Every structure is written in structure tokens, then in C-alpha cells.
Amino acid sequence: MVADSHYIPKDNRNKPRGEDAHFFCRKAQVIGVADGVGGWAKRGIDAGEYARQLMTNAAASVENSSPADVDPKSVLVHAHRKTAAPGSSTACIISLAGNRLRAANVGDSGFAVIRGGKTVYRSPVQQHSFNTPYQIGIAGRDRPEAAAEVAVGLESGDVVVAATDGLFDNVFPEEVETTVELCMTKYGVAPAPAARELAVAARRKSLERDTGSPFEAAARDAGFKGRGGKRDDITVVVAYVIRDGILDSLSNFALSWVKKKIFSWIYLEPLYYYAYAKSFYELNFI
Ligand SMILES: [Mn+2]
Numbered sequence: 001m002v003a004d005s006h007y008i009p010k011d012n013r014n015k016p017r018g019e020d021a022h023f024f025c026r027k028a029q030v031i032g033v034a035d036g037v038g039g040w041a042k043r044g045i046d047a048g049e050y051a052r053q054l055m056t057n058a059a060a061s062v063e064n065s066s067p068a069d070v071d072p073k074s075v076l077v078h079a080h081r082k083t084a085a086p087g088s089s090t091a092c093i094i095s096l097a098g099n100r101l102r103a104a105n106v107g108d109s110g111f112a113v114i115r116g117g118k119t120v121y122r123s124p125v126q127q128h129s130f131n132t133p134y135q136i137g138i139a140g141r142d143r144p145e146a147a148a149e150v151a152v153g154l155e156s157g158d159v160v161v162a163a164t165d166g167l168f169d170n171v172f173p174e175e176v177e178t179t180v181e182l183c184m185t186k187y188g189v190a191p192a193p194a195a196r197e198l199a200v201a202a203r204r205k206s207l208e209r210d211t212g213s214p215f216e217a218a219a220r221d222a223g224f225k226g227r228g229g230k231r232d233d234i235t236v237v238v239a240y241v242i243r244d245g246i247l248d249s250l251s252n253f254a255l256s257w258v259k260k261k262i263f264s265w266i267y268l269e270p271l272y273y274y275a276y277a278k279s280f281y282e283l284n285f286i
Contacts, residue, residue: 001029001096001160003239004191006199008166010233015041018233019048020164021089023059029067029096030075031237032058033109034089035164037135050087050137057082058093067097072104073147080136080144088137091144092123094162096241099154104147107133109235111162112173113152117181119173121152130222133165158241159184159194166234167198169215170205180238191238199236205229 003026009018019036032055036047058079062070072093079091090107103111103123110123126134126148134142154160159180161167167176179201183194205213209228219226 001026001239001241002189002191003031003237004195005235005237006192006195007236008199008203008234010166010231015046015048017048017052019046019051019089020166020233020235021048021051021055022162022164022235022237023055024237024239025059025062028062028065028070030059030062030065030070030072031094031111031160031162031239032075032092033111033162033164033235033237034091035107035109035133035166035233035235036087036089037133037137040087045086047087047089047137050083050085051089051091053083053085054079054089054091054136058091067095070095070097070102072102073144073149076104076106076136076144076147084138086138088135088140090133090135090164091147092162094160096154096160096239101152101154101160103150103152104144105150106136106142106144106147108168109162109164110168111160112176113154114159114161114177114180115155115157117177119177120158122173123150124148130218130224154241156241156243160239160241161198162237162239163198164233164235166206166230166232167202167236169218169232170202170213170229170234171198172214175201189240189242191240195236195238198238199234202229202234202236206231206234 003024022033024031034051036051040047072095075093090109092105092109094103108125112119113121136144187193206229213229215230
């Protein structure tokens with residue numbers, strides 16, 4: 001995979017770094033996103049610090065792993081155990097190995113898999129009630145062991161968009177799909193501009209009051225009023241799934257060349273000699 005990210009924290013002078021945190025690790029092929037729960041601010045606690053420590057600990061635990069050895073839920077359990085900051089957070093750990101994506105997810109951060117311009121998978125959202133996602137923390141009611149575990153088959157060319165609710169609550173899936181498609185046309189397989197354009201689109205929508213948003217629709221379903229987008233920190237990580245490594249493609253090329261040669265020796269060349277001999281033979285008898 002090739003991955004990159006873009007983060008736009010909500011404008012808040014007291015918390016310039018916002019409450020989201022994320023990482024991605026190319027070698028281990030792991031992505032993590034977390035969203036510190038804002039409710040802690042009432043108690044004078046910046047839950048962004050919890051989210052940042054959680055993601056730092058998760059990243060540290062995988063940095064020397066190979067993709068096949070990563071178990072997303074174990075990463076989450078381990079990171080939670082090591083994180084001592086006060087606060088709580090949603091969290092999603094995604095691991096790519098071979099053609100398989102595995103993820104462990106608590107709350108309403110998550111990811112979508114886009115194939116050929118269409119969303120083929122969207123991770124499930126866990127929430128206790130409207131706008132109260134499952135969250136892990138120092139004393140929360142949710143445990144990392146309760147994370148939803150999912151596995152998705154991937155194909156070369158798939159795009160994984162991992163994000164906090166700042167994206168998913170503001171931008172409809174169709175807009176994510178068209179933005180990703182446009183970026184692929186404009187920039188090729190370059191995850192940085194795609195992550196940036198998705199985050200900027202979410203930021204724009206989050207400030208609008210006149211256009212609908214997924215958040216507005218969910219609020220209405222839950223019996224709340226409110227129009228437009230949701231002001232929030234916005235984290236977007238985009239990963240393009242490509243077959244990794246020149247060596248891999250070279251060995252595949254070599255293998256197909258050998259197979260073709262063997263095929264030709266076994267089947268084509270005797271046929272050729274047979275045809276040649278036959279034509280010669282027949283020629284003699286005309
Ligand atoms: Mn959020």
C-alpha cells in the first residue's frame with residue numbers, strides 16, 4: 001500500500017492540536033485513527049492527549065512487525081494497556097497483509113473500501129446512543145476487547161479511506177467516491193492530495209448550514225433538530241492498494257515466461273514439427 005494523511009483540527013485556541021490522532025506505518029502496513037471524546041473538556045481534560053498517546057503506543061508496537069504478524073485487536077489492547085493519560089477515545093486499527101484487510105474498531109471512526117469508484121465496504125459504527133460512540137479510556141465502560149473485528153478481501157487498485165467522524169459525518173459516501181475518482185484522474189496513485197481534498201471537502205461541509213450532511217440525517221432520525229454539517233476535527237488517511245515490490249512483479253514475470261516456454265516446448269513445437277512433416281509428406285504425394 002501507499003498511504004498518506006491530512007488532518008484539519010477544529011478551530012479551538014485552547015486545543016490547537018484538536019482531539020484526533022492517527023498514524024500509518026508503511027513497513028507493517030498498519031493504519032490507526034482515533035478521536036478523543038470531547039466531553040472530557042468539561043472536567044478540564046484534553047482527550048486529544050489520550051488519543052495521541054494511544055496512537056503513539058499503537059504505532060510503536062507495530063513498527064518492527066511484518067504485515068502478516070499484525071493482529072489489529074492485539075495492537076489496540078496493547079496500546080490501551082500502555083496509555084495512562086486521562087480521557088477516552090474512539091479508535092480504529094487497520095492492517096493490510098497480502099490481499100486481506102483486517103481491522104479492529106471501537107466507536108465511530110472507521111474506514112471505507114472503494115473499488116472502481118464505488119464503496120464496496122464500510123466499517124460498522126458502534127454507539128450507545130446518538131453522538132455517544134463506544135470509546136476506550138482509563139475508566140470507560142467499553143473495553144478494547146469489545147472492538148468489532150472485521151476482515152475484507154482487497155484487490156489491487158482498491159482505495160482504503162480511514163477517517164474520524166469529522167469526514168464520515170460531513171461527507172456522503174457518493175462524495176467520497178467522486179473525490180477519490182477525481183484525484184486518481186488528476187494525480188494518479190498519490191494518496192496525499194486525495195487525503196487533502198477529502199479533508200478540505202469535509203471542512204467546507206462542516207461549516208455549511210444550508211446543505212444536508214450524514215450527521216444531519218442521523219440527528220433527524222434520532223429526533224434531534226439541527227441543520228448542515230458538524231464542526232469537528234477532521235482526519236483522513238488514504239491508502240492505495242498496490243502489489244508491493246518490484247521483486248515480486250519481476251519474479252512473477254519470470255515465472256510466466258518459464259511457463260510459456262514449457263508450454264511451447266511440450267505442445268507447440270511437436271505440433272509445429274508434425275504440421276511441417278505432414279505438409280512435406282502430403283506435398284510428396286500430390
Ligand atoms: Mn470527531
